[in-house]
Amino acid sequence: MNAVEIESAISDLAQQPFDPAEFPYAFLEAFGNKATTIKRLRSGTSNKSDFSGSWGGVLQTNNIHIAVADSGAVTQTLAALKASPATVRAKAKFVLATDGEMLEAEELESGETVACKYEEFPDHFGFFLPLAGISTVKQVRESSFDIRATSRLNRLYVELLKDNPGWGTEEQRHEMNHFMARLIFCFFAEDTDIFAGSGLFTDTVSEMSARDSANTHDVISEIFRAMNTRQEEHAAANIPRWVGKFPYVNGGLFSGSVDVPRFSKIARSYLLHIGSLDWTQINPDIFGSMIQAVADDEERGALGMHYTSVPNILKVLNPLFLDELREKLEEAGDNSRKLLNLRNRMAKIRVFDPACGSGNFLVIAYKHMREIEAEINQRRGEPNRPTDIPLTNFRGIELRDFSAEVARLALIIAEYQCDLHYRGKKLALAEFLPLSSDNWITCGNALRLDWLSICPPTGTGVKLQADDLFELPLDQAQIDFENEGGETYICGNPPYKGNARKTDEQKADLKFLLDGKFEKWGLLDYVCGWFIKAFEFAKTTPTKFAFVATNSIAQGQHVSNFWKPLFDKGLRFFFAVRSFKWSNLAAHDAGVTVVIIGSDLARGIASLFDGDSKLQTHNINGYLLPQQNYWVSAVAKPISGIQPMIKGNYYGLSEHLLMDPNKMLELKARGVPESHIKRFYGSTEVINAKARYCLWFEEDPENEILELADLRARMKAGVDKRKKSKDAVSNGMVKRPHQFREMNTGKQNTIAVPVVSSENRDFLPVDLLGKDAVMSNKCFALFDAPLWNFSLVASRLHWVWIGTVCVRMRTDFSYSNTLGWNTFPVPTLTEKNKADLSRCAENILLAREAHFPATIADLYDPEKMPENLREAHEQNDEVLERIYIGRRFKNDTERLEKLFELYTKMSAEAPSKVSINKKARRKA
Known part of the structure; x- marks a missing residue:
């Protein structure tokens, strides 16, 4: 279950009559x-509770101890549960x-504790999310409202589409989404006094619409019409008197159209329940990223998982520009002139997110800049001054x-909340309405649009035909914008999409940009398109940019194929x-493994962040290491003259050759x-050490053998399956x-x-496996290689090299013979x-053998690795590293420095070992 589903279930439970035995x-x-x-738990099989109250207790191991208390004895019961030995065991x-x-x-x-009325405990459901294996952060616990609101809006959205299927079609989808945006504004406005009178919208719908919902759509339509009509024009526009209190909103x-979908009785009930929530608690930092899933059919199944933590976003924004602004604030102290200069500078800073989604990067940047500005105003004795940050x-x-x-x-909600916080309700309300009709969020394909026209350099007008802020989607911005002397910071979390997952449209986007x-x-990840566009933008006007990307962008062939051409043209990483893990609200710590790369075209000190550490360095290279630039490219043969490593046999379309141990017997x-059955x-x-077997025929099997068991x-079956595959036909597998496609x-x-x-x-x-071992393409193999090759692969040196130059699957290693083994620099080895x-x-293998039948997974668990095996590896590293530098390396950084130094020398001395890319070009 995701967070929204849990909130819904908890809310339903709180609304039902309390049943002490069932709770x-x-x-x-x-x-x-x-x-x-x-x-x-009911049967007592797994219930470990020792609570002896009227209703007993329920204790789920590693989770929670619950008891229903006698009336008025909740606090005492909680203390008893906390003190219970069973709770500890x-x-x-x-x-609870x-x-x-x-x-x-x-x-x-x-x-941390929760104490509330029983019917209000769903307001605190975020507190309990770890019970469902959902990792939470403080912002989520403090903003359970956003998830509750999303859950209810989703229910309403789905219910409306049931009775208004046309509103879910491509033709009316925008109109439906626009309607939802209007509702969100109304709920927020009625709880924050933007509308005169608390609950004005919800109460008006409740009072003026029939209980059978027959005219609910008409009532809402009239309210919308009133908010698009100036008060002095109500009479001429035939606006009913009962909507006279609604203000002119504009923006x-x-x-445009004030059509409203028809409401069923259930939909009307959902609407009124949503209005009963306290919308003053809305948090635009995360609400937008959740609500965007409501209107997306594909994303609705993951509703509630679209949460991006503020601390993670600040990992982008702080080193990009916010930290520097805070430093300038600190330097200014109480110097009025310096404070004024900083405020004037901030008024011209533009933050541009070309993959903005629901705007959470922009909202957080805006709120933190307003916080800095408020401190400036406070120090200058101007606490109620209007903001200069548009x-x-x-x-x-x-x-x-x-x-x-x-x-x-x-962003509009964030602006109001900042005004409310820093200037007070009276001034915030006085300047909030009517909304501006400027458009500053562009709807379109970021990789096809001209960023310079959307966020122009300086003094460039970009106004197109007039169009309202929330009207039909635009493909350009519409503001005459002067920004002489201003700065632009580009940031965001674009779609990543590796090669195998890109859609045809996304492949076409990259071809348009990169071909x-x-x-x-x-072969490049889709996110590369944003780095290219930002780089081109930065060549025109001074710009710093930082994007979140999967860690594959700083590994493998991305480094030499993508970053090297950009570095050659002046790009550098000023922070990384x-x-x-880019965490969200998914259960069991789900989340993609990412890096953040901040780039510009200037020189200077760079900052490298790794966990809680920060390192100042003169250079961050393409592998996100504090070293000079190295470019490792895949090559067809080992540069060190060691034995070639081959990928195992492709076993797709060969399932008929595979078997488990029972079938083998x-x-x-x-x-x-037995000669035709191998591991x-x-x-x-x-x-x-999972046992699996295969049939192995180096020659055509004789009829006598095919008659055995079910071989024929x-x-x-294999022929029938392979006939359906062009690959199998072209490779002669039919x-x-x-046989497998390869027979190595x-x-x-x-x-x-x-x-x-x-x-x-x-x-x-x-x-090290015996002669009866057959490798699948999930393994690389050194066939009949001298045993010292095992020592190389098992070394810490090789571990460090692979972890740096090869691609990873999340954080796991993804080995490559052409990138990892063939490029691994090994000095000339003597016979000794x-x-x-x-x-x-041999010592490593003997140490393993002493622990038979423990598997490699067992033996190499860092917490449980046997001491004799660890000593064997330490001795292996001692011998190998002395070959490299005459002593043990101090750390992995020193190992990499030596390996890159050797790689640069050896690859330069081996021009005949042509890179795979060059070979491919020659053949083409």
């Missing part, structure tokens, strides 16, 4: 516990007590029209944040010779169903290297060196 189970069910789990994270009138709970580790929000300085491009509308609305400028541009029992290894089979039927295997042994493995291990999970390394490899 603990209903509460746990609302947080996603399965029926079987609840059944085991079961490692409960929460304790309620008597149906009050509810109290505590998170035991942090000591395009209520202009919303129109916060530009955005967004592909989806509803998200663009929500972005504008979120002819970059080799193998089709190394790999971390059956085939042997029915006479299939089959991919990454999982090597790391976890298996081969026929004519040889008894070792004659004596195989050193197997899994393609994907966890970075949490201190060493790569390499293994090879003998010493072979002995080290």
Whole structure:
């Protein structure tokens, strides 16, 4: 369950009559516990509670201890649960007590508590989200309202589409989304005194629309019409007297069509419930990123997971420009002139997000700049001064029209909230309405639009035909804008999309931008398009830009294929944040692993962030390391003269050749010779010792063998499947169903290297396999290689090299022979060196053998690695590193410096070992 679904379930529970016997189970069910789990708790099988009150207790191990208290005894019951030995033994994270009138709970580790009336506990549901495996941050707990509001708006949206299917079509989708934006504004305005009288919108709909909802749409339509008509024009426009209290809003929000979808009784009820929420609590930082999913069919299934934490966004904005503004504020002290200069400078700063979504980057930038400005005004003795920071300085491009509308609305709400906070309600209200009709959020494809026309350099007019702020989506901005001497900061979180996941339209976007400028541009991540556009923008006007991107953009061929041409043209990284999880509201810490790269065309000191550490350096290279620039390209042969490494056999369309241990025993029992059955290894089979087998025929199998067991039927099934594949036909696989596409295997042994493995291990999970091992394409293989090769692959040096130059799957290593092994710089080895390394490899294998049947996964768990195995690896690293520099390296940074130094020298001395890219060009 996601957060919105949990909120809905909790709200339903709170509205039902309180049942003391059922409450603990209903509460746990609302947080996603399965029926079987609840059944085991009911039966007492898994209930570890020792509470002896009237209703007993329910204790779920590693989760929560719940008890229903006698009337008025909630506090005492909570104390008893907290003191319970069972709570400690079961490692409960929460304790909760309620008597149906009050509810109290505590998170035991942090000591945070909740105490409220029973019917109000859904307001605090964010406090309990860890019970569903959802990692939360402080902002979410403090803003449960945004999730509740999103949940209710989603219910209303879905209900309206049931009765108004036409409003869900492509033709009317924009109109429906526009209607939702109007509702959000009305709910916010009636709770913040923007409308005269609290609850004006909701109360008017309730009083003036029939209970059977027959005229609800007409009532709302008249309200919208009133807000698009000046008060003095009401009579001429035949505006009913009962909507006379609604103000003139303008800004395009209520202009144009005032058609409203028809409401069922259920939809009307949903609308009134939404209006009953306290919309003063809305947090535009995160509300927009949640509400955008309401209007998107594909995203609605993940509703509530579209949360981007403010701390993560500040990892972009702070080093991009906010930290520098705060430093200038600190330097200014109480110097009135310096403070004025800083304020004037801030008034001209533009923040431009060309993938703005619902505007959360822009909103957070705006709020933090207003905070700095408010401090300036306070120090200058001008606390109530109107802001000099216009919303129109916060530009955005967004592909989806509803998200663009929500972005504008979120900024408007943020402006009002800042005025309210820094200037007081009277001044905030006096200047809020009517809204401006300027448009500063552009709806369109950011990779096709001219950014300079949307966010022009200096003194450039960009006004097109007049159009209202919230009217039909635009493909250009519409503001005559003068920004002499101003600064532009480009930021955002664009769509990443690796090569395999790009749509045809996205591939066309990259072709439009990159074709002819970059080799193998089709292999680049989609996010590269934003870096290119920002780079071109920065060449025209002084600009700094920073984007979130998946960590693959600073790994593998992206470094040499993408960053090198840009670095050659003057780009540099002035800050970077190394790999971390871009968290959201998904369960079990879901979230993509990202980096943040800040770039400009100037020189100077750069800042590299890694976890909680910050390093000042003269250069950040394409691998996000504080070193000079190195460019490692994939090559066809090893630059060190070591044995070539081959990828295993592709086994797609070959499932008929594979079998589990039971099937293997059956085939042997029915006479299939052992010489035709081999162990089959991919990454999982090597790391976890999973037993898997395959049929192996180097020549056409004889009829006598095909008659055994079901082999003939298996081969026929293979032919039938392969005939449907162009690849199988072109590779001749249809004519040889008894074989894999490739038939590579070792004659004596195989050193197997899994393609994907966890970075949490201190060493790569390499293994030495016998002659009966067949490698799948999930492994790389050194066939019949000298044992000292095992020592190289198992070394810390190689671990560091692979972790730097190869692509990763999230944070896991994704091994590459052409990028990792072939480029690995190994000094010339003497026969003694090879003998010493072979002995080290033997010691590693013997240390493993001493712990049989432990798997590689078991042995290389960093917390449980056997001491003798760790010592064998330490000795291996000692021997190898002395070959490189005569001693052990001090750390991984020193290892990389030496490896890159050697790589640069060896690759320059081996011109005959042509890069794969160049070979491909020659063949073409």
